[in-house]
């Protein structure tokens with residue numbers, strides 16, 4: 001029986017391995033982690049991450065050919081294929097701080113693999129890493145190998161949160177990079193055989209190591225760039241009276257451009273887009289390509305601009321101050337159908353409003369108070385470390401109140417901000433919300449989910465990203 005072990009039971013390691021176990025009943029899959037609380041949760045009825053369809057997959061395989069364990073060394077030493085799916089945060093200090101990827105967790109995993117291995121292994125990079133990382137990993141493994149053969153493969157993951165199971169069942173492509181030697185090609189074939197259990201072979205792309213590593217960074221950069229492009233247009237739409245949804249629709253009809261990923265928003269969030277672009281920028285700089293680095297840096301700058309612009313719009317339209325005013329925040333996760341808050345635009349928007357002394361009442365169907373307080377107190381980039389190694393927030397922020405209902409959040413509020421596109425926000429009883437709010441009642445829709453005309457008819461002053469502005473907002477221009 002082929003044995004697979006995955007180091008890192010996170011958003012990637014957990015779902016990917018669960019799907020491999022489901023689709024390959026004859027393979028034994030162990031997912032291991034240094035975080036005891038994560039592994040305990042994976043072995044319980046309350047999984048550590050919320051992902052539609054994940055519960056069913058885990059329930060079908062757990063205890064049969066899918067195991068979650070903290071006994072990292074045992075499972076690594078027994079495995080034929082070891083996936084490494086650990087954190088690769090942005091460095092916060094030292095060389096490359098604020099940009100370069102911190103490979104501490106990766107390196108310690110590699111050293112441990114070398115230490116405990118007694119048989120030949122294929123080691124698979126699943127984490128997103130800088131191009132050429134495989135070379136460094138190869139050096140660590142071979143210098144400590146005691147005669148064991150390690151083949152390194154790059155097999156980056158392209159799943160998106162909220163649709164992870166769907167993406168894993170039916171991926172656009174699976175990418176496997178390896179050495180162009182006979183042993184490297186044999187390792188590629190072994191991993192291809194795993195995916196071929198359910199992925200059509202023409203969707204399994206094989207390449208050299210560096211192309212595979214760089215393709216992952218490139219794909220995320222291209223995706224984020226589309227969002228920054230449409231968000232840049234949204235600012236121009238507001239200034240001219242064009243409607244960003246109509247512009248995006250017209251532009252996306254061009255088959256060369258395509259309709260997906262053109263939704264203007266308060267900004268992109270999530271654990272990877274910013275981190276991976278910063279990483280790309282750093283690699284460009286290290287390779288003497290400052291023009292290329294600056295080109296990609298701009299994608300992040302527009303994203304920051306969009307969040308700042310949103311906060312300024314709120315403050316300026318509410319008579320240039322939100323001090324002491326209750327503002328309801330609907331949605332805190334970085335997108336719908338996930339409880340993940342890593343780099344969510346809600347953090348920057350909330351911090352901006354708190355900076356202007358607002359009182360926030362926050363509701364998100366999947367995010368609890370402890371998480372929100374942690375996020376608002378944590379320093380930039382500190383979130384991307386194993387849970388038990390994250391710095392604890394000193395005290396909770398008193399101006400923030402977290403509630404479990406949109407109506408409670410909006411009661412007596414001066415303004416409502418929609419920061420995540422949860423479906424339930426489309427069907428709220430906005431008349432009831434309006435009746436219970438202070439007047440004039442404002443709605444700032446950072447995800448373009450509400451029907452502006454209906455809300456205006458109720459009496460709200462409505463701001464929707466990239467849409468023609470209310471006269472009220474035109475009279476109170478926001479300077480970014």
Ligand SMILES: NC(=O)C1=CN([C@@H]2O[C@H](COP(=O)(O)OP(=O)(O)OC[C@H]3O[C@@H](n4cnc5c(N)ncnc54)[C@H](O)[C@@H]3O)[C@@H](O)[C@H]2O)C=CC1
Nearest residue numbers: 008009010011012033034035086087088105127128157386
């Ligand atoms: N979240 C996502 O949607 C995607 C993430 N990625 C990449 O995958 C990698 C992992 O991301 P996530 O799963 O989101 O992170 P995560 O933080 O959810 O999971 C990483 C896990 O690795 C564990 N870990 C760290 N060092 C360890 C060690 N030495 N031994 C055992 N366990 C260790 C941590 O405790 C944590 O549970 C990152 O490089 C990320 O860029 C790639 C595609 C999608």
Ligand SMILES: O=C(O)[C@H]1O[C@H](OP(=O)(O)OP(=O)(O)OC[C@H]2O[C@@H](n3ccc(=O)[nH]c3=O)[C@H](O)[C@@H]2O)[C@H](O)[C@@H](O)[C@@H]1O
Nearest residue numbers: 157158159160161227261262263265268269270272334335
């Ligand atoms: O490397 C990763 O971590 C993953 O990053 C993204 O996936 P994810 O961050 O989970 O979610 P996305 O659907 O890409 O959304 C990212 C952010 O962009 C925002 N977004 C997305 C699309 C859009 O049109 N407009 C927009 O503002 C979302 O609301 C969210 O805040 C990529 O889509 C995945 O392919 C990739 O594997």
